[in-house]
Amino acid sequence: MIPVNSPLLDGDESRYLQECIATGWLSAEGGFVEQFEREFAARVGRAHGVAVSSGTAALDVAVAALGLGPGDEVIVPTFTIISCVAAILRAGATPIFVDSDARTWNMNVDQIEPLLNRRTRAIMPVHTYGLPVDMEPLLKLAGDHGLHVIEDAAEAHGLQYRGEPCGSFGDISTFSFYANKLVTTGEGGMVLTDDPAIAERCRSLRNLCFGSGRRFVHEELGWNYRMSNLQAAVGVAQLKQLDRFIRLKRAMGQRYSDRLGSLAAITLQPARTEHAENGYWVYGVVLEDHVPLDAAEAMRRLAERGIGTRPFFWPMHEQPVLKRLGFSDGNARPVSERLARRGFYLPSGLGLSQAEIDTVCDEVCALLADFGIRT
Ligand SMILES: Cc1ncc(COP(=O)(O)O)c(C=O)c1O
Structure with a gap:
């Protein structure tokens, strides 16, 4: 059987994993997590990276970090994975589905404008199967109407749109490092942003919203969406490739x-x-x-x-x-x-x-x- 997917793990993956074992750093506190965040964000030209446990988690964190909630509408392609819509729904917001473009299979950007109304708060483009969405008209619409953009670049590692990295557009972008992705950590994901306040909020949300005060006293609800040092070790090795x-x-x-x-x-x-x-x-x-x-x-x-x-x-x-x-x-x-x-x-x-x-x-x-x- 020729498998539909098989990763390549022929770089420094084993060596870095050995290092985790030798040092005893397995959890999210280990140094590879911060290194992976820094290096991945730099590769995409973003100021901040927040590593999480999956691409689905990244979307949950992104939607929550932007404060989207009940009464808000988010424009999203209908031809995508349910993670995009689940994140919108879990926040209490409403997804509005856009059909695909017949040529590119991406969200048909021409169909967005008629869907906008006073409840619209965000657009969530998804680069489908490795072909970047036509971002320019989408970003113009978002700018003109004061909308957030959450760019799902799970399928677009290292790709470019008009010479700019996919994942560098909008307020926030998300990646998956599932085993079939270009850079894999087995399971894993990342949120990228240039906004330090959004990044801080993402860090808090992925870590149960532990506040800065007394540990185990919480002002808000978050998730345990942390990435382990083992996963990040593989990610650092993969990113080099x-x-x-x-x-x-x-x-x-x-x-x-x-x-x-x-x-x-x-x-x-x-x-x-x-x-x-x-x-x-x-x-x-x-x-x-x-x-x-x-x-x-x-x-x-x-x-x-x-x-x-x-x-x-x-x-x-x-x-x-x-x-x-x-x-x-x-x-x-x-x-x-x-x-x-x-x-x-x-x-x-x-x-x-x-x-x-x-x-x-x-x-x-x-x-x-x-x-x-x-x-
Ligand atoms: C476009 C897109 N978004 C989000 C995800 C979810 O990522 P994960 O499987 O890491 O939760 C995927 C996964 O395949 C994806 O292709």
Whole structure:
């Protein structure tokens, strides 16, 4: 089986982990946490980094740190992971879902303005699958209307939009270091900001809001979302490899596209837009409507052929839990609905060899040929 993801841990990861064990520093108090925060923030050009236990935790902390709450609306892509929406809902705010752009699969920035009203407080763009969102018009809208921007850059480590690092935009940005991310700590995340007061608030929220007064006396509620020294040790080692990882992902994207780019049966995310180059965090494909298979069936058949895949996101406005809670307005978002039903991604791990990519392409072509589709 060619796995859908496999990390590369061939740098200083073991050595730094050994150091944690040798010194006995395992918890969040260890020195690697602060080092990882400093080095990751510097890489993205932000003043402050607050390491947390996951990308989901980072979103919770970001939304809470900005003081979003009941009565506030947050504009968010419908085609994303539920972590974005869960953070908004847990704060008591209301998510407003925007459909995807058919070409980039990112939030359709042109659809934001009509949704703004006096309750709108923030926009949460998500760089989907390694292709940066068109941030400039979004930031202009946010500036004109006094809105916060929470940039979810979980899938955009080391990428750039108009020459500026993804994760450097808006009031606050969030990252995930889950095992399939470019920089991984196994589980982990980070909040970045340039605002010292927001950073301080994030630090407090991730650590149960222990105040500066007597320990165990709390003025507010927070979470234990701390990152351990073990995780951060891996993160410091991984971050040193980020440029290499980006090159590997782009080479993977190029090799897949050389084989699959000309197939009329599938559409791909663009290799570049006017403002950004795709980092191919994952390599997604969308089956054209004339292909007599949906994504679920294609994935099942590829698994039989030894190819690991993952489905695309399922739109937030179609989520059973959000419908039950009354946060789905019943309106269609046709682009995301189609992406969810026709799209999936192919093996995309950093450990993937060129021969494996070729095997994946052979199997995709053979599957299509089974249905009489010329490749
Ligand atoms: C865009 C995006 N945001 C948030 C998350 C949540 O991160 P985590 O899995 O670390 O909680 C992910 C995870 O895959 C993601 O892709």
